[in-house]
Amino acid sequence: AQKITQTQPGMFVQEKEAVTLDCTYDTSDPSYGLFWYKQPSSGEMIFLIYQGSYDQQNATEGRYSLNFQKARKSANLVISASQLGDSAMYFCAMRMFSGGYNKLIFGAGTRLAVHP
Amino acid sequence: DVKVTQSSRYLVKRTGEKVFLECVQDMDHENMFWYRQDPGLGLRLIYFSYDVKMKEKGDIPEGYSVSREKKERFSLILESASTNQTSMYLCASSLLQTNQPQHFGDGTRLSIL
Numbered sequence: 001a002q003k004i005t006q007t008q009p010g011m012f013v014q015e016k017e018a019v020t021l022d023c024t025y026d027t028s029d030p031s032y033g034l035f036w037y038k039q040p041s042s043g044e045m046i047f048l049i050y051q052g053s054y055d056q057q058n059a060t061e062g063r064y065s066l067n068f069q070k071a072r073k074s075a076n077l078v079i080s081a082s083q084l085g086d087s088a089m090y091f092c093a094m095r096m097f098s099g100g101y102n103k104l105i106f107g108a109g110t111r112l113a114v115h116p
Numbered sequence: 117d118v119k120v121t122q123s124s125r126y127l128v129k130r131t132g133e134k135v136f137l138e139c140v141q142d143m144d145h146e147n148m149f150w151y152r153q154d155p156g157l158g159l160r161l162i163y164f165s166y167d168v169k170m171k172e173k174g175d176i177p178e179g180y181s182v183s184r185e186k187k188e189r190f191s192l193i194l195e196s197a198s199t200n201q202t203s204m205y206l207c208a209s210s211l212l213q214t215n216q217p218q219h220f221g222d223g224t225r226l227s228i229l
Contacts, residue, residue, distance in 0.1 A: 004158075035217055043125075045206060045220035052215055091158060095214055101172060102214050104149075106158035 002027045002096045006107035013082045013114055020067070021077040021110045023092035033095040034075040035104065036066065040088045048090075051075055082114045119143070122207050122221035129228055135194040137224050139207030145219075146212045148190035150174075150182060153204040153223070165190055166212070197228045 005024045013019040025034065036048040051059045051066045059066045067076040079086055092107040123138035141148065147166055151159040151174075161174030163182040171182050179201060183191045190209075194201055204225050208218040 009156075033215055037220075043204065043223040043225075045208075045223075047217040047219065050215060050217060093159075099172070101164070101166065103161060103164065103174070104159075104218060106160075108156055108158045 002029075002094065002098070002105060004092055004094050004105055004107040006092055006110050008110045009108075010111045010113070013079075013112065015084060015114055015116050016081055018078060018080045019082055019112065021079070021090050021092075021112065023075045023077065023107060025073050025075065025092075025094050027073075027094065027096060029097060031097070034066070034068070035093045035095070036064070036075075036077045037091045037093065038086075038088045039091065039109070045091070049077070079112075084114050084116060087112060087114045120207055120209055120219050120221040122205075122224050124224050125222060127224055127226045129194075129197050129226070131198060131228060133194075133197045133228075135197050135226070135228075137192040137194075137205055137207075137226070139190045139192070139209075139221055140188050141190075141209040141219070142188065143209065143219070144187065145209035146187075147210045147218075148184065149208040149210075149218060150180075150190065150192045151206045151208065152176070153206055159206060162192065199228050202226060202228045 032053045034051045038046045049061045063080045065078045089109045091109045093104045119142045149164040150162045165184045181193045206223045207221045210218040
């Protein structure tokens with residue numbers, strides 16, 4: 001079965017340090033995509049970064065990078081130089097092809113707290 | 117910027133009521149989605165639509181229906197609200213291309229009393 005696992009319910013990091021949020025996935029499809037979203041306490045879901053299964057290089061977007069290890073089926077999010085505004089829930093999601101359509105399945109999320 | 121607007125941030129209804137949640141997007145996206153979000157479960161797909169008047173069941177469609185009469189508008193309907201439908205509801209839209217992200221509204225926190 002296709003699924004996404006985020007094993008860290010909560011993480012703490014000191015301001016200005018880097019932090020890695022874990023995400024593992026399970027799929028037998030050769031073509032898939034992985035997304036990370038941020039959800040602040042206000043509730044909106046903000047798209048951060050995308051990695052396609054055939055992409056040769058790890059995706060980067062500003063302070064966000066995706067550590068994509070295909071053989072291990074992991075797609076960890078790395079946030080460099082953490083800021084107080086990074087405190088939020090973070091969700092990993094996988095695009096899968098099911099029933100003739102592309103859909104996203106989400107992990108349970110990791111709550112990140114950045115301390116001054 | 118893509119704008120996905122949900123009609124209410126907070127909504128309180130009674131058991132047995134018919135509840136409508138509205139979602140409008142302004143970027144001409146083909147795809148629209150309704151999710152519910154519960155602590156520890158992430159987001160779960162209720163229904164989605166790839167075109168006007170077209171709908172497909174997601175993972176948890178029971179107790180819900182949807183309507184898409186216009187491309188920009190996707191409505192979620194709780195036919196007879198029950199307390200186990202108390203949740204955060206999120207609407208999203210996206211382009212057809214598979215590498216495009218879904219863009220979300222601010223969510224509706226629905227309480228059924």
